Amino acid sequence: MCGRFALTATAEELIELFGLLEAEDFPARYNIAPTQPIIVVTASDRAKPGSNLPERKAMLVRWGFTPGWARDPRKFPLLINARSESAVGKAAFRAAMRHRRILVPASGFYEWHRPAKGTGEASQAYWVRPKRGGVVAFAGLMETWSSADGSEVDTAAVLTTGANRAVRHIHDRMPVVILPEDFARWLDCKTQEPREIADLMRPAPDDYFEAIAVSDRVNKVANTGPEIQEEVVPAKSPETAGRKRAEDRNGDDRQMSLF
Template sequence: MCGRYASTKAPADLADEFHAVDATAESAQRPDYNVAPTKDITVVVERHPRDDDGAPDPDVTERSLRTVRWGLVPFWAKDPSAGARMVNARSETITEKPAFRRAVASRRCLFPMDGWYEWQRSAAVPKSEGGTGKPTKQPYFTHYADGDTLAMAGIWEFWKPKDGELAEKYPDGLVTACVLTTEAVGALAQVHDRMPLVLSPDAWNDWLDPDAAADAAEVSRLLTPPSPELVSTLEIRPVSPMVNSVRNNNPELLDRIPDDQVQEPIQLDLLS
């Protein structure tokens, strides 16, 4: 969790919404209804611009949309394969983990998205009782009821190999990112015990501020779970198992499926 999401808005629209400069250029992604780990994605960052000599201007910050790879590769990693295992980071322990603590101190970002997918797992029902004998996984899609863009807390890191074949393959290095997760709040816990760390718009500035204090106490203040009030603005709907395959990528993945197709349906006031 979070292992899949949808991001369909144009970079220019996201730039307006997040008051950012679109720096994705030709690398901007097309609408993606099934964003999966290791894909190139769009994130929002805020940095001090650098001069021709690479020195940052401490008096100026610039917010921009950037293209990165989903799956954080620690700066000390020998190769980028570690990123496939680091698509999420637990907010409760992120300041302690060597792979994440440097990034969370000064390299925070936002993952803009339409919504995220989560799978509710149910115990297997024996065939003798009319079941399949296998556990079921019913996917749900969670989004803002009014269609606004969700902003997930994330961190990013820069990795560059020193020499060899990897240096030839990644001459400019690799920028990667991961989503922060927290305990599920309210009715969302009926689907899964974890959820992405959703940030309300009034928290974006503090989260993106590259000069925020790097000590654990200050960073922890930014890692609190979303409020029940924010969660109450979300809607959840059961969607087709087609989303299980990354090969499927179309608007129909977001459609609510009929009640008689829902495996182990749950009762939620948030269901759309």
Template sequence: MCGRYANFLTEQDLIDAFEVAVMSDDARLLPPSWNIAPTQKVPIVVPAREPAPVGERHVEVARWGLVPSWAKDPSVGSRMFNARSETMAEKPSFRAAFSKRRCLVPASGYYEWKTGPDGKTPYFIHPAGDAPLAFAGLYEFWRDKAEGDDAPWMASCSIVTVASRDEMQEIHDRQPAMLTSESAATWLAKDAEASDLHDAVAAPAPELAWHTVGKAVGNVRNNDADLIAPVT
């Protein structure tokens, strides 16, 4: 699973790494975070809607934890911050988003906890190079039908996960689906076939590096650069 991640990318980082044409005002106002948890607002990269040119990308803001359009209230999103790649096309909560609303979730890195004899040890997992991570994501829109047609729409998202690969299996059995620039383009393509989308999340991930960090990351109130500092 992926239940905590960090995004301290600048606006220019997002524009350069994800070929972004437009940043929404809300996205510009999001502060950097070293400890993002479900239900918090995060930036997502989405294909621009018409009449923008085909292939243009925008950065919008969504609440982490997908809320299906048919949900009675947004509280269900707190349990839907991850979507398993194996079932995302069939599960009622995710299948509409998988078909029509796919996004990238930019990240500087993410946290995972390894269970051992002395309890759980947190790790910060990040790119081995300079390029940020692009998690495969799904997004959805929801509004409170009880408030009528004038109720505001809320955007929400989920991070797709896959079975852990190679050395990552030693830390946890799941990991975010991390896309290369090529697989990200496939993931965002409006006319992509389901088989191509499954291939995109199954493709080799970018090279990663990791190290143990302090247990302060377990408290969402803690949020500064010290959280990603290596500890022995």
């Protein structure tokens, strides 16, 4: 899943990567949490000057998807993620999958390894970022919810898929990453139906991300500075723990064979 992420790129970097005509300046954000405003990229109805491709624009939406048919968002579950494998079949996401696909710019995301109960191990937070740096584009869905008094709220969710090798030892899910060469296909909701972009909803290449252990300061939404991304040495990493258990089992087997 994706429950926290960061965006520390400049407006100029987003304009260049996403082909935006413009983007307002915004502060670096190191700990973006659900219900907060996030920047998303959408395709507009107008064509770019001198091109047949639609203009792309950046806008702020609330992270927490609310279907248009929901009567009261306060009583509706907070949908920050949508499973890519089943989103088109879900009533909440079906229309958005066909008509309102978006890109969510990020510098990376946070994930937690939560050991099974009874192991005595503490949860460990990880900062998962592109190995080569830069901005990554998560696949997202958008919906505008309208109240009875006519007010509107733009909302969004991040699509997830099965984790790749770099993330699998931490969590079994990760955000869907859309590569730059696929931006146009993903955002084209007029000619590209969900079945035609299904191939884009796959795990990122195994060498795309790296996972950095960080402290539990990221757990608190109030902590918003760059220090939450400082690397720490985990007390016991998932990989190390797994190797240690395997070594212990092998050792026990050898001892039993001797006696």
